[in-house]
Structure formats: structure tokens, C-alpha cells
Amino acid sequence: MNNVQERIEKHINTLSQFTATPGKGTTRLTYSKEDLQARNYIKEQMKACGLQVQEDGFGNIFGKLEGTLKDAPSVLIGSHFDSVPNGGAYDGPAGVVVALEVAHLFKENQLTPKYPLEVIALVEEEGTRYGGGLMGSRGMMGLLNEEDFKNLKDKDGIPTEEAMKQIGLNTTLPKQRDPKTIKAFLEMHIEQGPILEEKNIPIGVVEAIVGLTQLDITVSGQAGHAGTTPMDRRTDALVAAANIIGQLPQLAINEGAGTVITTGRLNVFPNGANVIPDKAVFTVDIRSGKEENVLNVVEKVRSLVMSYNKDGIGVTIEQPLYIEPKAMNQEIITLLKNTCDALEIPYCSINSGAGHDAMVFSDYTAAAMLFIPSKNGLSHCPEEWSDSAHIANTVNIFYEAAKKLTESNE
Numbered sequence: 001m002n003n004v005q006e007r008i009e010k011h012i013n014t015l016s017q018f019t020a021t022p023g024k025g026t027t028r029l030t031y032s033k034e035d036l037q038a039r040n041y042i043k044e045q046m047k048a049c050g051l052q053v054q055e056d057g058f059g060n061i062f063g064k065l066e067g068t069l070k071d072a073p074s075v076l077i078g079s080h081f082d083s084v085p086n087g088g089a090y091d092g093p094a095g096v097v098v099a100l101e102v103a104h105l106f107k108e109n110q111l112t113p114k115y116p117l118e119v120i121a122l123v124e125e126e127g128t129r130y131g132g133g134l135m136g137s138r139g140m141m142g143l144l145n146e147e148d149f150k151n152l153k154d155k156d157g158i159p160t161e162e163a164m165k166q167i168g169l170n171t172t173l174p175k176q177r178d179p180k181t182i183k184a185f186l187e188m189h190i191e192q193g194p195i196l197e198e199k200n201i202p203i204g205v206v207e208a209i210v211g212l213t214q215l216d217i218t219v220s221g222q223a224g225h226a227g228t229t230p231m232d233r234r235t236d237a238l239v240a241a242a243n244i245i246g247q248l249p250q251l252a253i254n255e256g257a258g259t260v261i262t263t264g265r266l267n268v269f270p271n272g273a274n275v276i277p278d279k280a281v282f283t284v285d286i287r288s289g290k291e292e293n294v295l296n297v298v299e300k301v302r303s304l305v306m307s308y309n310k311d312g313i314g315v316t317i318e319q320p321l322y323i324e325p326k327a328m329n330q331e332i333i334t335l336l337k338n339t340c341d342a343l344e345i346p347y348c349s350i351n352s353g354a355g356h357d358a359m360v361f362s363d364y365t366a367a368a369m370l371f372i373p374s375k376n377g378l379s380h381c382p383e384e385w386s387d388s389a390h391i392a393n394t395v396n397i398f399y400e401a402a403k404k405l406t407e408s409n410e
């Protein structure tokens, strides 16, 4: 094991001890005692790398290596350091650790960049305490206004700023950050899925964070007695719904490009064992990396569903949720791939099926992400594990990329 890898393991192990559920995974809620412990460790490590440490009015942490250019925008590297309840040691912190180790390499090699380099550690990405998710990144980019932030309460009724004060955070610090002060954002995250491990490829270069839409479909028919209504006289809402649901996987497979489609909720009415169902309501969750694939599948689902609107069966379709896919920055993707080639590290393109802070930043700056394999594809559980050798790969890739990004004027 090399030096960088040893340091990575030390960071991950130390951070994993800051949990409210020892022996039962990482539970690190935003503005909790464990947040403060992790925060102090991260700030200490930032200072040891020669970075100037600052926090904002949300408690996001920034460690800055000044560049030679005056008032120039920074290259940001980082991730979040909160967790889900009984989560793992890698989702979030691994990305912060990578950023710290990139800064460590800058110090070790005595590099002074032209543009500043900033290590960032974000709060409340998971939304475990205050809901919604991506709070740290949305807040700093101005997508969460001060009033709405102040009104957020946790399940015990504790407002954000009160919780911040309990761990000694300064709520009067500036909250919003001008996008002009950011040149790029790089994030390393565990894949949280099985693809890289199955392909035995150590690096996934994220092309897009998938868009997602949800359709709510209601199928109605006619209730009747399960014993006395002949088969040819039935308008069974559940049979129609089941026929539709059974055809959905093939629509995703035909669309390809990593498109996935899921029915996760189905309610049957009146839900009696001896009553022909007169209503079935189900969800259709559609995700893909490209908007055209999402829209294509939505259209195909619509026409499939509408084709059942006959012979006494009625259907309605609602679309309560639509989030557009976020493409990562093509120039940085190319830079990362070229860097992998130069370092002889195998990689493949991949889409992210989950949301990440990079998705928020992608609207304001050039954002890019790398994934590393997750053991057995698991995350958000104590078994979550990734190889420190894979994490060390991303340190080297981001170090090379950050050297270029902090030098070039583009």
C-alpha cells in the first residue's frame, strides 16, 4: 500500500468514528455533535495542507490555496460529509478525502497555482435532517433563500440556525456565493451501483446525472362479485393495470442508453379478496441520461396506457415530477479521460442514477464527476465499502486535472 492510500484509509477510518450509531454504520446528521467532530477533523486537515479555512452561513467548509492571479475564480474539489441514518463510511466523505489529498499533493510538490484551488465539504446533501437534499450546494448557489432556510425544522422542531448555534457555527456569515468566483467543480463519489464492479473497471467518468420523471396512472373499471360475474362480463381495472405494467420493462430495454423504468407503488381498490377491482393506481418512474430518451419513453408509456382506454376501462395519466438530466462538462470529461489514459488507468463512461451536488453546480460552472466501484453495489448501509486503491486513483487523476484547470485561462 502506498503513502496516499494509507492516508486515505486513515481519513476514512477517522471520519467513520464520528457517528451517532457506533457499530451500526455512520449516522452523521447535519449540525449534530458528530458533524462538529468531522468538521473539526476536516478543518484541521485543510490547515495541515496549507489551506485557508472558511465556513459560510450554511456551515459549508472551504479550504483555499490562493493562486497568483488576483480575484480569480477557484477550481473546487469536494463532496458532502453528512450521512443517511445507519449509512456507510464512503458516501460523501470519500469525495472530501480525495479533495484533501489533491491539496496535499499540491503542498508536497510546492505548487502555487495561477487560479485558486479550493477543497470543499458540503452539509446536508442527503436531506436526512432537513429534507429535500442538496441543501449545502443549493444554498450556496442561491437556490435556497435565507427565509426558507431559517424556516426549515428537523423532526424535533429544531430550526436550522438554532442547530447551527448549538455546535458553535456562525449563522451571520455570508450564505450565497457568486458563481463568477467558481471556475470548475470536480467531485469523486462512490458509484452506489453494481456496474463498475461487474465490469471490473476502476473508474467511471460520469457523462450525465440522469433526468427522472414520475407518472401517476389511474385505471378504472367496474367492481363486481368475484364469484357471480362471468369472465366475459368483467372490466377488471387490475388486470388492465397488470397488462400495462408487464410491458414497461421492454420499453426501457428497447430505448437502451441505460434507460430504466420502475413501477414501485400499486394501490388496488377496493382491495378486497372477493371483489373485482374497480380502480388501480400505480407509479411509473423513468430515468435516463439524455432528455430525449426520457421524453421518448414517456410518450411510449402514454400511448401504451391510452390503448387500454376502451371497453369500459378508463385511464388517466398525471406527471407530478420532472427533473431534467444534467450533462457534465464535455471539456473536463475529455481532460479526465485523457488523464486516465496517461496514467494507464482503465475507465468507462457511466451515468449517475442518483442526484449529487455536482448536478446543482452544473448549472453555474463546468462540473464533472468520477465514480469508483462500490462493493456488491451497496450503499446507504453499514456494508458500504470501496477500495482505497481506487480512491487513490482518483486522487492522481484529479491532481493532474486540477493542475491543468488551475493553469489554463479557458
Ligand SMILES: [Zn+2]
Binding pocket: 080, 091, 092, 125, 189
Ligand atoms: Zn452522496
